[in-house]
Amino acid sequence: MTASDRGLLLYRLADAIAADAERLADLEVRDNGKLRVEMLGQMRYLPRWFQYYGGLADKVEGRVTPIDKKNMFHYVSYGPLGVVGAITPWNSPLPLTVWKLAPALAAGNTVVVKPSEFASASMLGLAELFERVGFPRGVVNVVTGFGHDAGAALVEHPLVSRIAFTGGNAGGRKISEAAARNFKRVSLELGGKSPNIVFEDADLDAAANGVIAGIFAASGQTCMAGSRVLVHSSIHDALVERLVMRVGQARMGDPNAADTEIGPVATEPQLARALDYIGIAKAEGARCVLGGERASRAECGSGWFVEPTIFTGMTNAMRIAREEVFGPILSILTFDTDEEAVAIANDAEFGLAAGIWTRSLARAMSMPKRLRAGTVWVNAYRVVSYLAPFGGMKESGLGRENGVDAIYEYLEAKSVFINSGPPVANPFTLQ
16 A cells, blocks of 8 residues: 555554544453443544554655765665564553554554553453454454463564563563574563652652552553652651552542543452562551552452552562552652752663653653653653653663654665666775
8 A cells, every 4th residue: 555545544544543432442441341431532642643653654765865976866765674573562552552463553564462461351342443444354463362462472473573571571571582593683671660759859649640640540450550659858757648648539430430540450360460579668667658458349349459559668679669569559659859869760670751740840851861661751640642652761772662763663764876877897895
């Protein structure tokens, strides 16, 4: 297909997703327990990715180079890689798959998606729409299964040119090692232990809301979760008081209910992991000021609910402050100077995201440069866009998704030289 025709097809897909948003949201909620109000908002936003990359499909242009060789014409062209393997997680199946699908398809590749074994239904629901709007058979494929068999086969297959993976660090490391054996390209969007830094001049009410959104929305099951709060010691007590009051009143229960604010964790292993880390934090001497146990509220029934939990009195050496939990558990640390805040924030294996809360324009401009994180929010948190590149540093991964950068992750540059002069006279002196 021509690039323009691919773009038109992506536009048709965007319209189909918009019309089917309610059904897709229902599938997501039933599959992973996230709040329906949030899922419906995400499904209504997903078409923007296909609209954006549909418009970008025929804007990828080659270039003619003013080459320094006499009688030589040179140009650069871009072409698709071929078959792309997309391995996606259970926490946000459709958004994190679309981040890969849209640029890969716009660039002219075919895609094989391996969704999580814990949450495959919504991807199968989305796949129906590709056929409905007229995608040629075989362009988008879904293969369900476990990582050690279906995922491994995809990574090791010689005809797969690139792997796009979102998931845990252990899985990302295995994929990177296996892909390297065949020099396969990879992008890895992995874990995080992102710091949310609250300075003494911050609007405390706004900061408290940002902290809550960063860790308790989606029950903490996001790679970008602001699971570490770094707060200036002079406002520590005031911020903790606000957090405990607001989060302690949060409504838990059925994720389909419009007034539910915190839903269950998605899987039974994730429930066990969250409860294990709560025990580890208590054993390390962290002070639990809220939650700290499995939810026993009547509205939670026997579901996989963890009480939203806040720990204070921490050091950055504690495991609960360093290791990704992927649950509604917040660690609060203190600092006294900007330099100390930067040192604590950067003292982590991860580098996915960070938040800054301040009224100071100087801090708002200088702090993002000093933080080792792929995304930095100032007086905001968990904001994403199809226009904005997203990805991590250090053990948070490789490559970027979204924005113009992403389409080049799925293209191969080709350099072409054309001799427009006389034939080569002496092959031994060619330069």
